[in-house]
Every structure is written in structure tokens, then in C-alpha cells.
Amino acid sequence: MVPNCMKKVVRAGIVVVALIISTATVFAFTLGKYEKVKENNGVVTLPTANLGNGKVRFYKYVDGGKEIAFLVVKAPDGSIRTAFDACDSCYREKKGYEQQGDKLNCKNCNQKFVINRLGPNATGGCNPGYLPHKVTGSSITISAADLKGGARYF
Numbered sequence: 001m002v003p004n005c006m007k008k009v010v011r012a013g014i015v016v017v018a019l020i021i022s023t024a025t026v027f028a029f030t031l032g033k034y035e036k037v038k039e040n041n042g043v044v045t046l047p048t049a050n051l052g053n054g055k056v057r058f059y060k061y062v063d064g065g066k067e068i069a070f071l072v073v074k075a076p077d078g079s080i081r082t083a084f085d086a087c088d089s090c091y092r093e094k095k096g097y098e099q100q101g102d103k104l105n106c107k108n109c110n111q112k113f114v115i116n117r118l119g120p121n122a123t124g125g126c127n128p129g130y131l132p133h134k135v136t137g138s139s140i141t142i143s144a145a146d147l148k149g150g151a152r153y154f
Contacts, residue, residue, distance in 0.1 A: 034060040034069060039144040046072060046140045048080065056099040056115075058085060061147045068147050068154050069096060070131050072140060073115055076102050080135050081118040082142060083128035086153035090126055094154070097128060104128060129153055 037044045037059045050057060051074035061068045069085035083104075085096035090108035097104040103112040111126045123130050129150055133142045 034058045036060050036062065039147075042144050043141045044144065044147065046142075048074070048135065048138050048140055051080065054102075056097075056104065058096075061144070063144075063148050063151060066151050066154060068150055070142070070147065070150070071097065071104075071128070072133075073099075073118075075115045075118070077116050079116070080133065080140055081115055082131040082133040082140070083118050084131050084150040084153050086129055086150070087126045088124055088129065091129075091153040 035057070037046070039061070044059075044061060046059070051072065054074055054076065056071050056073040058069065058071050061070065070082060071085050072080065072082050075081050086094075087106065090106055093108040095107035097113075098107055099105070099115075100112065102115050104115060104118070105112050106126050109126055113122070113127055118128055118130075120130050120132075122128075131142060131150060132146050133140050
């Protein structure tokens, strides 16, 4: 027969292991959202081939220890859209956006934004912060200066 105190120790150990696994899983999924990118000659270059499925891709650019998150997506209309993973209203909560079909959903206030409308004319409020880019052939380029300009969100 196992002593009562030994059963309590085993139960406590099981609870601790379960908590560790749960925490590690949540942490891994949170980090897994972003792909880190680096600049080369003042620009970040991304292949357009990664955007063929219409899924939003999330990236992080590091500038002096500051992580600047942004997203890139091929919109349903075929255009490439880029934006910071933050907005003027909710950025302090550091929750960003998630994709829901052809929309981005603010994970803080739950407002939704049609991906086709992301761009320089959709700014302010809870709209994703506009991030300029250029498409040349099979590449998207984003200037490091524009990325650094969004550091205030993060």
C-alpha cells in the first residue's frame, strides 16, 4: 500500500507537469506566429511565392532589440498588402490581428477589416498601421526605415 503523503506528492507532480506542458504549448504557439526577417542594404525582401494561398503571413523585424511586427498578404483582388501588426488605438495591448477569411480581426477590440482595403487610405483608429512596400517581379521589398517608423507601436 502506498502511503497517503506519497499519493499527494505524485498528484502534485502530475499537476506541475501538466501546467508546464500547457504553458510551453501556449508559449510555442505565440512565438510561432512570426517569422524573423533581416534587412540587407536597407531593405527587407520577401518572396511573393509565399503568398499564393491567401493566408496572412506574420513577420518580425528586430531593430536594436525592439521587435517590430508586420504582416503581408495577397488580397482576394490579387494585390499585395502590408501592414503593421498593430493599430493606433489598440497597440498598447500588444495583441495584433488574426485572419478570419478575407478580413483581419483586431484581437483586442474584435473589429474586422477587409484585407482588400488595407493600405494608405485605411489609416487611423483600429485599422492596421499602413506599411509601404514595393513589388518587383517575384519579390516584395519593405524599407528598413519604414519598418523602424512603426517602432512606436511596439
